[in-house]
Amino acid sequence: MPLTRLPLEVERRLALRLPLPGHGAPLLPDVLVESYTVAFQQKGRFIGDQAARRVFFERIDAWRATVRRRGDDPFGDTPTESLSKKNLDKVLRRGDPAAAGIIQAAIDDFARALVTVIRVFHRRAWKRVTHIVVGGGFRGSRIGELAIGRAQVMLHDAGMPIALEPIRHDPDEAGLVGAAYLMPRWMFGNFDALLAIDIGGTNVRCGIVCWEENTESPSVDASLLWRHSDDDATRESVLDETIGMLKRLIRTAARRHRRLAPFVGIGCPGRIRLDGSIERGTGNLPGNWQSSRFHLPTAIHKALPAIHGFAPVVVLHNDAVVQGLSMVPAMREVERWAVLTIGTGLGNAQFCNTITSPSRKHR
Known part of the structure; x- marks a missing residue:
């Protein structure tokens, strides 16, 4: 039986009151996501x-x-x-x-x-x-x-x-780096890296995002890429390849003595609901990603092994939002700014820096 869903605007007002960000959250530790996937005809x-x-x-x-x-x-x-x-x-x-x-x-x-x-x-x-x-x-x-x-x-x-x-990061890495800003930095206090996924209409890229000492902006320590547009890809094959890349990166992090957080941040095309389902906007991806029977964060969560004894937390947001978040350190003095992502389609998101939340005080 399909879940009863709240209107998107009601979801947005609800998310602004939650103590921590989650899937598709408008209020993030550093910025307010004022809009994304805006479409005009x-x-x-x-x-x-x-x-x-x-x-x-x-x-x-x-x-x-x-x-x-x-x-x-x-x-x-x-x-x-x-x-x-x-x-x-x-x-x-x-x-x-x-x-x-x-x-x-x-x-x-x-x-x-x-x-x-x-x-x-x-x-x-x-x-x-x-x-x-x-x-x-x-x-x-x-x-x-x-x-x-x-x-x-x-x-x-x-x-x-x-x-x-x-965008200041290598564009192949910006969609991974931005995942570090989906949750407050203090949550990663005992770790120096996390896993990130950037799903696009042409490629899927997975990476290890790490924080080096005395640097404000994280960077990509290792990454893997699958160009699904070159293959006869399905939704299931994209999911399987993504999980396989993440498992290889977990082993890479161990070899490099990275303290990997039990967290995976995902950027994916589409309008992301608070329950982690995708409302619309995945037309460039193979298969039906908006099905009520498909839940990307849960599928990733169930397939990955425990990291440092904990089942990984998986948070999903729009890919343009996540790319834009990679610019947080460079835009701290700008009140309102936006991102356009030029790829298979044109993604967009708008951010506001004039917010106050408890998590900002710890950064």
Whole structure:
């Protein structure tokens, strides 16, 4: 029999009164998550679709078609979908000028699309946001960095008081590092590391996140990756591979003499409910992750061995939220800020630093 669920807004008000954060919690030890997975439509399309990673490659394809009408395509017969970000970065730095021109034109187009998305978000949901961090896999390339920089110039030209910057951690690690901010630091006082999972529409990455002495921001000590989009993946195979990676990382932590906390933080696409189920937004993942018979935190919890004699606590939150949390140390002086994650889709979250909670006093 399916559980009776409270409306999301009622859940949110309830979560603000809980003594400790949990699944999908709006009130975290360092910040208030004011919103995430916000979606706006324009002419029947979600506005965020204009700045997903695939849009950049669509623009590459369009500019190649333009060039072919007047001469030879500098990329030859190579399909656009076979052009990796790494290859495009190389061409941009030292490749054929005509090919580099196509990439630069696509960067400019994508930057304009990103600015359009930011303007809509700023007007309709992020009126008091002054800083936007851009994460996701696209940011992890030179072309992504240039698109972000070009968008910043366009925002300045439009007179918008928005500071736009790439996420500071390696984007492959930001979604793991952010898991360290899902619970108050004092809970990890006897440990120096935790397990984290970043589930995306293309990859699943698991890692050991650790705190080094005299450093405020945690870092990734070891990680494992499975690119499920390359395989005929199912929900069950993603779960099995994830559990397998976590078990290997537990052994790695032991070999490295890490004091691993009995805690797993997960970032996953979608709207996360207080009971750890996923309300919506998992369309890029294989299988049905929103089923009332599937509960990701419980499945992880049951499959893992005890850590230092304790069954691991598993906390699930939205992947854009978790990526954004990796920027907590850099954004302590900013009242309101947001994150956009450019990947298979476009994730988003908004944070507020002007909160007071008992856990902040212990950090």
